Structures are given as structure tokens and as C-alpha cells.
Amino acid sequence: MSNDLKQEPENEQPNDASEQTDADEAIAEKSRTKGTFAWVLVLILLLLIAAAGWVGYRYVYQELLSTNQQLEHQAGQQQKQLEHVQNELQQLSQQQQKLPQQVSQQLDQVADNLRRNVSDQAQELGDLQRSVRSVQAEFAALDVSQATAWRVLEARHLVEQASNKLYIDQQPKLALQLLELADSHLAALNNPAYQAARQAINDDKVVLRSLTTDAHVQVAMELSSLRTQLAEQQWQLSAPTRTLTGNAVSADAPWYERLQASAKTLFDQLIRVQHREKPIEPQLSMAFVELSKQRVLLQLQLAQQAALSQSDALYQASVSEAQRLISEVQTQSDLDLTALKSELDELATQSLEPDLPAQLRSLPVLNRLARALTAGVSQ
Template sequence: MSDEKKKPQEDQTTEVEATEVETAAVTEPETSSDKQEQAAEEQAEIVTDDAVTEGDKDSAVTGDVQDKPDVQKTAAANAAEPENKEKQKKPATWPGKLALLISIIALASAGYLYWLSLHQTSTAAQNNAAIEAQINTSLNDARSSLDKVVAEVNQKLGQLQSQAQTDKAETRRLNERLTKSIQQVTATQHTNRADWQLAEVEYLLRLANQRVLMEQTTDGALQLLKSADKIIKEIDDTGIYDVRKALAEDIAALEAVPKLDTEGVFLKLGALNKQVPNLRLIPISAQRKLPELLEEVTPEAIEESWTTGLQESWSKVANKLDKLVVIQHRDKPVEPLLSPQQTYYLQQNLHLMLEQAQLALLQRKQASYDASLSKAHEWVATYFEEKDGTTQSLLRGISALQEVKVTAEMPDISASLRALKSYLSYMTKLKEQGAS
């Protein structure tokens, strides 16, 4: 089947080629038989090549080696056929002429298109070269312009930086002037109330310092400082921060001073003072009188002593003699007995000594306090009965109170007052500058 299909195709191809040859023979003048023979040979070679090509294609598709003899036969037939047709020399028909015309037109169109493409390519190359040159020129111009712009920008930037520094310095100076002006206006606007409050604070601080220096007390001075701090808080001015800081330090220093129970010590002295009327003076013992002792030595006692033994009697007599003779050792001169009037004065002096100790306690005078209690203790121990309960209680109370320290090392609280004075001086200068 493949061979039968191939033969009509080959016949058709051969006929078309023969027609073209004949057409060429008609259009061209027949000069000699040599040209015709040469054309026939060329046509035969073309047909043979076509047959071989078709045979190769068929052999590649089918892969049958047995088709090769048929291809050779067909090629031989095709080679012999142009010779027969050349011998026939049939006249050309209108389809051949039309095909020739179409071929010529196609060739002309192809040539024109080829020429046009070459012309366009050349024109495009020229245009590209011109555009490239123009671009290079533009780039060079742009680089030059950019360099100039960069130089101008750098110069302008330097000028702006210099101007910015100048403006910054001017702004700082204006801010300082504005701050100073605001402070002056603030000082002028708050003259009335702030001045009165600061004057009150200064008075309280002065009074607290006087209490500490003169009275040696912390309670009163501490309350004064706290009142001053409360007033400063109400003023609500940041300018007096240093004053309030120093005031807080002074308050802390006063609070660190050891506390003295002044009221308790004062009441104890008062209680001891009330016990003075209950003291008993040293009496003259009745057993120390000689008549009373001699009455106990009777004849019956002597006889009894001889009967009970000389030793026992002697012991009793010795005991009686011990009671009769009393030896007292005194380092001081013997003081005479007090009269009732002198006893009254002694009690009043004791009252005075204890009251003087109370006053020294309130005034924080340690020397006066110690002297008053020492004198009272000496009088009680000298003129009143030692074994009496009231005397012993009074002596113990006085000894305990003698150990109390009524004074303490007071801190220096003048820092807040100095800070306030400095602030007031500064505000006064601001007011004077604002007025001028």
C-alpha cells in the first residue's frame, strides 16, 4: 500500500517539474540543443534527489529494507520520463504560466522584503547609534549639572548649619531672658500673699532657733519647724525647694535628740515634796537617860546575881553599862537640837529645794537641778529619822531623780533660716530689676 501511494505522488511531482521546464523552454529562446540537454540533465538530477529523499522518509517511517528496489525503479523511470517529455515538446498551458507568474511575484516580494529588512536594520543601527550618542551627551550634561547642584547644596548646607548654630545661641539667650522675665513677673504678681507667708515662716524659724538655744527644748522647736514646713507647702513655689530641704534636715535632727519625760520627772518631784511634812525628826531616846538605867540596879538584883552566879550577874551589869554608855563617832561638829520653829524652817527649805529642782528641770539647767536634789538629800539624811519609812522612801526617790539628765546636746537648726534668707534676698533683687 505504501508503494502504491508513493507512485502517484512521485508522478505528480514529476509532472509539475516537467511543466516548469517546458515553461522555461517556451519563455527562453532555444538557441541550441545543448541547453535543452543540460536542462534535462539538471531536471533528472532534481527528480532523482527528490525520489531519494522520499525514499529515505518512507524507509524511516516503515523501516522496511525491501522497499529500496522499488525506489530505484521509480527514480529510473523519473529520469527517463523528462527525456520522453522533452522529445514530445508540448506547448505550455495557462496553468504553467500562472504558476510562473506567481513564482516571479513571490520572488520579487521576497527580494523586496529582504531589501526592506536590510534597509530597516541599517536605519535602526544608525538610529541606535544616534540615540546612544545623544544619551551619552545627556548623561555627561546631567553629571555636570549634578556636580554643580551637589556643590551648591553643600555650600547651602554649610550656610544653614552656621545659621542654625547662630539661631540656637540666640534661642538659648532668649530663653534665659524669658525665664528671668517670668520669674520677675511671678515675683511681682505674688508679692502680697507670698511675702506674708514667707515672713511668717521666717518668724517661726527664728523662734525655733531661740527655743533650742535658750530653753534647750526640742518639743516646742519641733512644732515650730513643722508649722513652717506646712506654710511652705501651701506656697507651692519650686524656688524654695532648697529652703524646704534644709527645713526637713533640721526637723530630722531635732527628732533624733533623746526624749526626756519632763512631765513624769516633774510629777515625781511634786510627789516627793508632798511627803516632806510626814518626816520625823531624830528624837532623844529615853533609854539613854542615866536615872532610868540606875533604877533597874536594885539590892534584889544583886542578891539574885550572887545566887545565880557571879558570872551571870556580871553579864547583866555589863549589858546595863552598855546601854548606859553610848559611843558615837562624828566626823562633823555636833549640831544642836532643832527647836520647833527651826523644824518648820527646815521643812520649808526642803519644799524650796524640790521646787527649785522642778524649775531647773523645765529650764534644762543640769547644774541647778543636781545642786537642789543634792541639798535636799543631805538635809533629809541629817535631820530626820533614818529608819522611818517616809525618810527611806524620800531618800530613794531623790537618789533616782539625781540620775536623770535634764539637758542634751542640741543640734544646729539654723540651716533652714539661712536658706530662707538667701531666697528672700534673691526675690528682692528680682523685684528691683522688674521695677527698673
């Protein structure tokens, strides 16, 4: 009995040693399993990073390279265009420096021409007065029939001269004076047979009084006001803004959709890829916008000079060029130039020449009377 008790402890010691060995092996196995899992996880992460790098290089980096090349090419073209515009600006500035001297010379020439015209008209008026006095002296020796024919023929001649002054010399005031003198000859006859001729002359006088001969001065004043307003305006371009599209996901969405939305939001904050179906256009620089404004001011100054000199062709060409520049700047930027464009459109419809009637009504009437009198005299 005592021998059995002594053998039991001896048998228990090997069992405890085997259990300890199994536990150590289990722990070692778990450690090897964890190490293998960690290496597999690291390998997966490396593969994901390599795949992300390949995708970034294949799509994002190549797209950025092509976009950068396009921007460099367009920047070069824009630089060439800016240099060309700067050369034009230098030429325009030189012309603008010479313009006041040219304007003063032209104004002096116009003033000299006006003085010569006034002197010639005064001399012509004196000749006409002397001719009238000599004719009146001869008229006193004529009989009634000869006086009537002479006054009718003289009235017809004065109306012809008024027509020439109106349509050839563009002098409505002088034409009006000649019509009044022709009407005075018919009024001196005091004959109801010539009432229709006098009515036609009065109708022509009413038309000539309604003509506006200072339209070009009014247009020049409007252009001066428009130039002042444009010079005080500040053409400011708004800076481009970056907008991010929202990636809102509903609360009951699956976990992979929420994970995809979070990844997309993070990707948009880091890198943003845009696809455009048209070439990328660089934003206009402030120097180019200011240069366009100075060119518009120069064209308005040329139009004002053309208005003062009553050069309708130069006026229309300058206003059309200013309209083209305004449209070009408005289409290529976000500037609101609608009011300026509407004022230019209104000025383009203005005419520097007076709206003359097609023909004087009194001329054919007096021609018929003159032919009737000359036919009666010849018979």
C-alpha cells in the first residue's frame, strides 16, 4: 500500500511536463500565426499602395502632365498675344500723344474754312444786294406784264439756288433765306393765281426750319460724357473659385457606400480630376482688360473727333470698333458691360448729316409757271 502511494507522485510528474510542453507549443503556434497574419497584412497593404500608385500614375499624373502642357502652350500664346497688344498699345499711345496736336490743327483749319466761308458769303450777299438794287432800278422802267414775268422768273431762279444750297452745299439756313426772298417776289405781285406757288414755298420753309443742323455737336457731347463715365469705371475680374460636389449619403445606406463616400470626399480634398470637352482657356489678365479699356476710350475719342468734323464714315467705323472690343471683353470675361454696349448701339444709329427732304415742293410749281409765261411771251 505504501508502495502504491509512493508511485503516484512519480507518475504525475511526467504528465505535468507533457502538459507544459503542449502549452508552450500552442503559444508558439499562436505567435507564428500572428506573425504570418501580420506579414500577410503588410503584403496586402503594400499591394494596395502599389495599385494606388499605379492608378495615380496612369490616370491622375498623365492627366496632369497633359493639362500642364496645354497650359504652358496656351500661356506661351497668351504671352505672344500680350506682347502684340502691348506693341499696339505703344503705337496707340504714340498716336494719342499726336492726336491733340492733330485735332488742334484740324480745328484751326475748320475755323479758317469757316472764316473764309463767312467772308465769301458776305461778299456774295453784297453782290446779291447790289444786283437786286440794279435790277430794281431796271424794274422801275418795265410795264406790269414784264414786271410779273420778271418776278416769277426771279422767284424760280431763287428757288433753284435754294435747292443747290440745300443739296450741294448743305446749307439749310442760306436756302431758307433764298426761299423767303422768292416768296417776297410772289407776294409783291398780289395775284391769287400764284397762291399755290406761295403755299409750296411756305411748306418748304417749314421743312427747312424743322431741320436740326447741330446734330453732330450733340453726338460729340454724348461721346464726351460716355468717355468720362468709362474712364471712371473700374473693370475688375472676379477670382476663380473651387467648388466641391457634395457626397451626402443617407443614414440607412450600406456600410460600403458610406465608406466609398468618405474615400471620395478625402480624395476630392487631396486631388481633383476634371475632364473637359473643350480646350482649357486661361483667365484674362488685368493688364489685358485695362488695355482693352484704353483701346475703347481711344475709339470713342476718334468717334468724337469725327463727329466734330462731320465725317460720318470715320464716326461709324470708330463706333463699330468700340462695339467689337466691348463684345470681345464681355464674351471672354464675367464683366457686365450691357449698359455701355446699349449706349454704343444707340450712338451707332445717330447720323451726322441732316435728314433732308427728297425735293423742294416749290421748284416744280415755279417751273410750270415759268414755262407758261415764257410760252405766252413767245406766242
